[in-house]
Amino acid sequence: MIKTDVLVIGAGPVGLFAVPQLGIIGLNAEVVDNLDKVGGQCIELYPDKPIYDIPAIPECSGKSLTESLLKQIKPFKTNFHLNERVQEISKQESNWKIKTNKNKTFIAPNIIIAGGVGSFEPRKFLVKGAETFENKGIFYSVKDKNFFKNKKVCIFGGGDSALDWAIELSKFAEVTLIHRRNEFRGGEHSAEIVRKLEKEGKIKIKTPFQIQSVEGKDKINSIIIKKENGKTEEIKTNFVLGFFGLIMKLGPIVEWGLNLEKKHIPVNTENFQTNKEGIFAIGDICTYPGKLKLILSGFHEGALAARACFKLARPNEKYRFEFTTTSKNIQDKLGIKKSD
Ligand SMILES: Cc1cc2nc3c(=O)[nH]c(=O)nc-3n(C[C@H](O)[C@H](O)[C@H](O)COP(=O)(O)OP(=O)(O)OC[C@H]3O[C@@H](n4cnc5c(N)ncnc54)[C@H](O)[C@@H]3O)c2cc1C
Numbered sequence: 063m064i065k066t067d068v069l070v071i072g073a074g075p076v077g078l079f080a081v082p083q084l085g086i087i088g089l090n091a092e093v094v095d096n097l098d099k100v101g102g103q104c105i106e107l108y109p110d111k112p113i114y115d116i117p118a119i120p121e122c123s124g125k126s127l128t129e130s131l132l133k134q135i136k137p138f139k140t141n142f143h144l145n146e147r148v149q150e151i152s153k154q155e156s157n158w159k160i161k162t163n164k165n166k167t168f169i170a171p172n173i174i175i176a177g178g179v180g181s182f183e184p185r186k187f188l189v190k191g192a193e194t195f196e197n198k199g200i201f202y203s204v205k206d207k208n209f210f211k212n213k214k215v216c217i218f219g220g221g222d223s224a225l226d227w228a229i230e231l232s233k234f235a236e237v238t239l240i241h242r243r244n245e246f247r248g249g250e251h252s253a254e255i256v257r258k259l260e261k262e263g264k265i266k267i268k269t270p271f272q273i274q275s276v277e278g279k280d281k282i283n284s285i286i287i288k289k290e291n292g293k294t295e296e297i298k299t300n301f302v303l304g305f306f307g308l309i310m311k312l313g314p315i316v317e318w319g320l321n322l323e324k325k326h327i328p329v330n331t332e333n334f335q336t337n338k339e340g341i342f343a344i345g346d347i348c349t350y351p352g353k354l355k356l357i358l359s360g361f362h363e364g365a366l367a368a369r370a371c372f373k374l375a376r377p378n379e380k381y382r383f384e385f386t387t388t389s390k391n392i393q394d395k396l397g398i399k400k401s402d
Pocket residue numbers: 071072073074075076077078094095096097101102103104107108112113114115146147148149176177178179180181182312313314315344345346347355356357358360
């Protein structure tokens with residue numbers, strides 16, 4: 063059981079910025095995200111695209127914004143619980159008890175939901191047997207590439223993830239790349255490298271093929287793939303990786319007894335609290351008259367929600383407003399050492 067002042071659900075830009083806002087007023091936070099990396103939509107949907115409307119940053123990419131936010135969080139040594147979805151919340155006296163799908167439990171007087179458009183989940187294989195092998199022989203992300211060393215690996219998909227992992231794993235694994243179309247969707251440069259590796263005999267490419275079945279009892283022995291004309295082929299393999307993109311689901315959030323308005327959580331604009339005391343919603347997931355789905359709005363919402371969290375986390379203390387420029391107290395929290 064992990065005790066904290068605030069549990070932040072979602073490590074998108076808005077959840078990330080809420081952490082230092084909590085930190086400078088002396089509150090600690092734990093952050094949970096369903097994805098295997100932080101950054102939310104910025105990293106998952108547009109890491110290399112330029113953003114032009116972050117205050118005082120004329121241009122940055124989704125990736126560089128995420129990196130800067132992480133740098134700002136660093137002094138607070140925050141724990142991130144990635145690859146975990148918050149599943150259930152329940153009231154326990156003056157605290158909230160929060161459970162993830164990996165059975166981790168948090169106890170906190172405050173929850174900040176920065177869940178964006180909901181949890182991103184990988185699109186999965188729909189064929190018989192695929193579910194049985196999930197996380198044993200079938201994977202939708204790569205946590206440790208060395209796991210596949212000297213193994214036979216079939217990679218499905220035609221986008222950047224499929225191409226990039228095919229290139230990377232071909233350095234030390236026997237890779238077959240399978241896609242339902244002859245053309246790849248991913249970057250031209252990656253597609254060219256894949257074709258070159260095929261010519262050099264370092265990758266096998268099977269197109270246009272789709273999976274028909276997964277064969278094996280305790281572990282995968284082979285897969286059957288088929289063409290549109292019904293022609294099938296068997297490929298001996300140890301592992302299967304699927305990169306078919308992500309679906310966004312509001313997910314378990316709908317079951318927490320919060321008011322909902324067209325898949326968004328209504329909040330008051332004084333402190334971004336929901337209809338439940340101690341549960342706040344900020345960023346793309348919240349709604350109120352005039353809401354703008356922009357990162358800068360989410361930053362403001364996080365700053366106000368953080369101050370409201372103080373009341374429940376430190377009921378016997380009075381919150382004092384201070385500027386970062388002049389507060390010794392805040393600068394100490396940030397680990398800033400002044401020579402004069
Ligand atoms: C192509 C594109 C371009 C954009 N350009 C701009 C721009 O130029 N300027 C701008 O201001 N905005 C832009 N946006 C919008 C901006 O990306 C969003 O406003 C911003 O990402 C919202 O941040 P967030 O932290 O609220 O949510 P998100 O970024 O969506 O992050 C939410 C996170 O919460 C996690 N999560 C959800 N539910 C759970 C759960 N139950 N358990 C665990 N984790 C959960 C998700 O996995 C996700 O990582 C753009 C969006 C897109 C798609």
